[in-house]
Amino acid sequence: MNNLKNLRGTVDLLPDQLIKWQNVEKIILEQLSRSSIKEIRTPILEMTELFIRGIGEETDVVSKEMYTFMDRGKRSCTLRPEGTASVARALIQNGISSNTLQKLWYMGPMFRYERPQAGRQRQFHQLGVEFIGYESVRSDVEIITLAWDILGKLGIKELNLEINTLGDINDRLNFQKSFIKWLEINKNSLDLDSQRRINKNPLRILDSKNSQTKKVLENAPKLFDFLSDKSHKRYTDLKKQLEFLKIPFVENFNLVRGLDYYTHTAFEFTSGNLGSQSTVCGGGRYDNLIKQMGGPNTQAIGFAIGLERLILISGKELAVPRNTDIYIINQGLIAESLAMDLSRKLRNYDLLVELDLSGDSFSKQFKKANKLKSKSIIVIGDNEAANNEFTIRLFDKESFGNKEEVISLENDIKLENWLNNNLLLR
RNA sequence: GCGGGCGUCGCCAAGUGGUUAAGGCAGCGGCUUGUGGCGCCGCUAUUCGGGGGUUCGAAUCCCCUCGCUCGCCCCA
Structure with missing residues (x-):
């Protein structure tokens, strides 16, 4: 026996298991290619600052889950915990213009220091798709449809699509102001986790699973009521178009994406077959990220699929190896x-x-x-x-x-x- | 980071303080070195995730640790 082992939360994928991975990846790549989406590859290692500015310092991902270390040149480096910030950085750095239109995908390992669980590892893999420079609600529809179709091509059953809107920055700030006020008044009725989040990341309280908190929140101000007419119309259009395409969805006004950069449309695909890590695909619009990171004012929307979770819920017919001829x-x-x-x-x-x-x-x-x-x-x-x-x-x-x-x-x-x-x- | 369950061969697994650690599958060798599937025979854990302790004696009891798993948290 030797004591050389893989690190916690990482796995070896052996040939038998990779059959399924390869088949799943092949189906995904074909669909991306048919949708005229181009690949982008960015480094796995980035300067820590990128994620602090891109994702948000107060988010859990940045504040306690990153693999960060000093390299030999005394630069603070971080193993990427997600892909969007890197893509935004790469585009800005390589001279994106304010009217650039790009549909991009990437696939690869991401790193987050968390307690491992079924469907959750420290090194995990994501497929990400980003539509850069697209503003219209039709781009929201296309990207949701794309995710739906990829999941469909893989034969995944029992999928739920939840959607919500976070409004634009102003809507969100107005809501946040009165929401925080309300939270302070009702602080004692909330669970401890939620109390702690009031000043850190209040929107996430909406997504609390604590049953008492959930009940109390029924009387809280609703983000939906703070939407401008324009934001409201955008959301209504989105729903209409999804209905036209016969893509079933459920509205979830408590759906809040965990990363700071999201605006307007937020969506999530969940599966009942994944236990507590039920989200296979999460995405949304991030109209302010690129500008905030120092690029031109560029609207964008994207999603990420967790490949490990996807593999878990994909049919076992995809795990059948090719026969020797x-x-x-x-x-x-x-x-x-x-x-x-x-x-x-x-x-x-x-x-x-x-x-x-x-x-x-x-x-x-x-x-x-x-x-x-x-x-x-x-x-x-x-x-x-x-x-x-x-x-x-x-x-x-x-x-x-x-x-x-x-x-x-x-x-x-x-x-x-x-x-x-x-x-x-x- | 917090709480619950678990950890015996590559896989499934018996064993719950007394000595050789069952069995099945897989693997390897043979019957059968120019033709496979079946069958039969044989081999494969000085050791029970790791370390320490209790005991005449431990896979079995205690402590620590590592890992897996489920839930919380978070997210894909």
Whole structure:
């Protein structure tokens, strides 16, 4: 036994598990590509300041969950806890203009120092999509639809979409003012967590799960009542358009995203199959972030999907590995060289070809081919090598004892015919 | 960061103070070194997450620690 272990909240993904990851990622990437969204890659490591300014100093993520350290040049560095701030930074730095329109996605690891739980790790992965420079409510609709469609392509059932609006900055500040006043008066009826948040992050109190607090909040001022006519209309339009597209949603006036940069539309997809970490996708509009970070006034909206959670609720049909098409059984000096060469030729047909490298007895190699459930086998031994040929046959259960075919190593036409008739059809 | 449950081979698991730590699956070898699926035989934990203590004796009791898990918090 040695004591070298992975860090808490991190995991090794082994080949068997990665089948599902790869399939899920493939479906996602195809849908993104069809939606004309471009990839962006930003560093995993950023200066700490970026997240403090981008996400908000008082948020839990920044105040107690970041992996922050000094590098050898005495710079404070942080492993990114989310992707939006980095994307905003990269765009500003690379000269975004105020009328730039960009649809971007990114996928990769994020880091947050939290207590691990099902669907929550310290190193986790997100797919993020950001629509930069888009202001109209139609962009809100498109991005929600995109998330819906990705989740749909993955065959995820029992999804709930919740939406809310936070209004613009002014709406939010006006509300916050009277909400805080109300909170102070009713402070003693609130749970301790909520009391603590009054001055730190009052909006989050709306999202409290404490049943008594929930009840008390029923009489609190509503953000919705503080919306300007314009904000209100925007929200109504959003709902209309989602209804037109037949995307089912539920309004949740208590839905508040945890990061400071959100405005107007906020949305969240949850699944009942995830236990307490039920959010698979969360997103919203952040019209002030880019300006606040020193860029031009640029509206934007985005979402992030938690890949670990997504994998948990994706169907197990996505975890099925690709079968071996041809297992090459080979033994003998010349035969082994011929087999190596043949394996390369066969892979050009997009077949999954496994070349046995063991040099074991034929019967052992057959057993291995059987264990792998290879669809077919090729045999090359001394006899075949002497005649510059190989034998091939189907190997599945139904065709047990299927008759072999002998094909010359030079006769590509015969090989191709065999492949077309047996492996490549349909 | 707070509270509950758990931790015996790669996986599932018996064992709750007395000595060889069951069994199943998987793996490996053999019967069967040029043809697989079945069957049979054999092998695979000096050790019970780690450390300390109690005891003549501990996987079994106590303490600490690590990890997993569920809930809170937070979020994806």
